[in-house]
Amino acid sequence: MNLIEIKDINAPELDVFSRLSEVQLYRYNEPDIGIFLAESANVILRALEAGYEPLSMLVETERIDIEARPVFDMIEKLYGRDKLDSIPVYIAGSDTLTALTGYELVRGLWMTLRRKPAISLEEFCSGKTRITVLYDIVNPTNVGAIIRSAAALGMDGAVLTYASVDPLTRRSSRVSMGTVFQIPWTKVTKEESQGINLIRSLNSYGYKTVAMALTDDSVSIDNDDIRANEKLAVILGTEGTGLPEEVIGACDYRVMIPMYHGVDSLNVAAASAISFWELLK
Numbered sequence: 001m002n003l004i005e006i007k008d009i010n011a012p013e014l015d016v017f018s019r020l021s022e023v024q025l026y027r028y029n030e031p032d033i034g035i036f037l038a039e040s041a042n043v044i045l046r047a048l049e050a051g052y053e054p055l056s057m058l059v060e061t062e063r064i065d066i067e068a069r070p071v072f073d074m075i076e077k078l079y080g081r082d083k084l085d086s087i088p089v090y091i092a093g094s095d096t097l098t099a100l101t102g103y104e105l106v107r108g109l110w111m112t113l114r115r116k117p118a119i120s121l122e123e124f125c126s127g128k129t130r131i132t133v134l135y136d137i138v139n140p141t142n143v144g145a146i147i148r149s150a151a152a153l154g155m156d157g158a159v160l161t162y163a164s165v166d167p168l169t170r171r172s173s174r175v176s177m178g179t180v181f182q183i184p185w186t187k188v189t190k191e192e193s194q195g196i197n198l199i200r201s202l203n204s205y206g207y208k209t210v211a212m213a214l215t216d217d218s219v220s221i222d223n224d225d226i227r228a229n230e231k232l233a234v235i236l237g238t239e240g241t242g243l244p245e246e247v248i249g250a251c252d253y254r255v256m257i258p259m260y261h262g263v264d265s266l267n268v269a270a271a272s273a274i275s276f277w278e279l280l281k
Contacts (some may be wrong), residue, residue: 001072001084001085001087001089002085002086002087002088002089003088003089003091004089004090004091005087005091005092006090006091006092006096006097006100006215009100013056013088013090014058014090014100015047015110015151016035016037016056016112017037017058017090017100017110018029018100020099020165021168022036024155024252025037026115029180029187029250030247032114033117033118034114035046035112035113035114035115035164035208036112036113036115036168036169037110037112037170038110038111038112038170038171038173038174039109039110039170039173039174040067040109040174040270041067041070041071041109041176042177043114043173043177043181044071044111044178044194045070045071045074045178045241046178046179046181046182047111047173047178047181048074048111048113048220049074049077049181050182051116052113052114052116052181052195053110053113053114054075054079054083054087054111054112054113054116055112055113055114055151056087056088056089056111056112057071057087057088057090057110057111057112058090058091058096058109058110058111059089059090059091059108059109059110060091060092060093060094060108060109060166061091061093062093062108062147062274063108063109064091066070066109066179066261069214070111071109072084073273075087076157087103087197090132096266098190102275104256112133118186119185120186120215120261121186121188121192121198121201121205122138122158122205124157124184124185124186125205125207128156128157128184128231129156129230129231129232130143130145130154130155130156130234130276130280131155131157131158131159131207131230131232131233131234131274132150132155132157132158132159132233132234132235132236132272133158133160133198133209133233133235133236134158134159134160134161134164134201134236135161135162135198135235135236135237135238135243135244135247136161136163136164136193136237136238137160137164137237137238137239137268138164138165138238139165139238139239139270140165140169140171140172140175140228141172141175142239142267142268142269143160143165143169143172143175143176144167144171144172144173144174144180145175145176145269146236146269146272147172147176147177147179147180147183147185147271148175148176148177148179148267148270148274149269149273150179150183150272151176151179151183152179153273153276153277153279153280154276154280155164155234155276156183156184156200157184157186157190158183158184158185158187159187159198159202160185160186160188160197161187161188161189161193162187162188162189162190162192162193162248163183164187166187167180167185172276187190190262195246195247196246196247196250198252199235199247199250200250202233203252205229206227206231207231207232207233208229208231208251208252209224209233209235209250209253210233210251210253210254210255210267210275210279211235211242211243211247211248211251211254211255212234212235212236212237212243212255212256212257212271212272213237213248213254213255213256214264215248215254216266217254218254218255218256219255219256219257220223220255221251221255221257221274221275223253223255223278225276226253226279227257227279227281230258232273232279234275234276234279235247235251236268236271236275237251239268253268255276257271257275260268262272
């Protein structure tokens with residue numbers, strides 16, 4: 001393997017692990033499709049299994065034969081020994097890596113991987129009957145948790161508006177426990193996200209849209225008539241402000257989760273899990 005001991009934490013080849021922002025990684029090496037950073041063996045293994053190409057690794061020396069070994073084995077299995085030997089694996093002790101990154105690594109293992117080309121909304125929707133829409137959800141923890149629930153509870157995929165956090169950000173993928181690599185998702189364009197354009201597009205593809213919102217005409221999420229629809233898109237809004245009124249009004253249904261003890265709402269990630277479970281019964 002191509003093990004490279006870190007002697008200078010300011011070396012430019014280490015920028016991808018510590019000094020480039022998520023946006024810079026997304027645009028890295030344009031006009032290529034960009035890269036992303038995955039953290040911990042569990043997340044990295046799921047990314048590899050999903051077909052994302054490994055580019056480089058950063059490993060705490062003490063973790064090479066623990067967390068890193070299954071990753072090495074997976075790369076060799078998928079790509080062969082030559083590929084494994086060609087990938088630079090930067091190694092150093094925990095103190096050096098903390099100085100490089102500014103904080104302790106989770107299980108001492110990072111990997112950069114190449115992104116896949118984006119797919120259109122129409123292509124994404126083909127063959128899917130139950131999807132969720134993350135409408136301007138900007139908290140990476142919520143994005144990761146929602147996608148994890150969608151994958152675990154049988155949704156066919158997730159659509160994210162242009163302003164929503166990228167699921168491949170380090171925190172989102174880690175919170176999702178790597179399920180961002182196990183369930184299809186796509187981000188739509190800025191134009192597709194404006195106003196009620198996305199709702200109209202989903203309707204044109206045969207979906208009935210379900211807004212998670214507390215309104216005068218909201219019905220309980222436990223609704224057989226809604227479940228009976230062949231194709232459903234569950235629309236989730238950002239924490240705090242929720243969905244825009246025009247989006248709520250454009251949806252076919254407005255649903256709520258009954259609350260007790262004076263509580264008026266749940267965290268969007270918790271609400272998503274309940275809605276997915278109920279609508280897939």
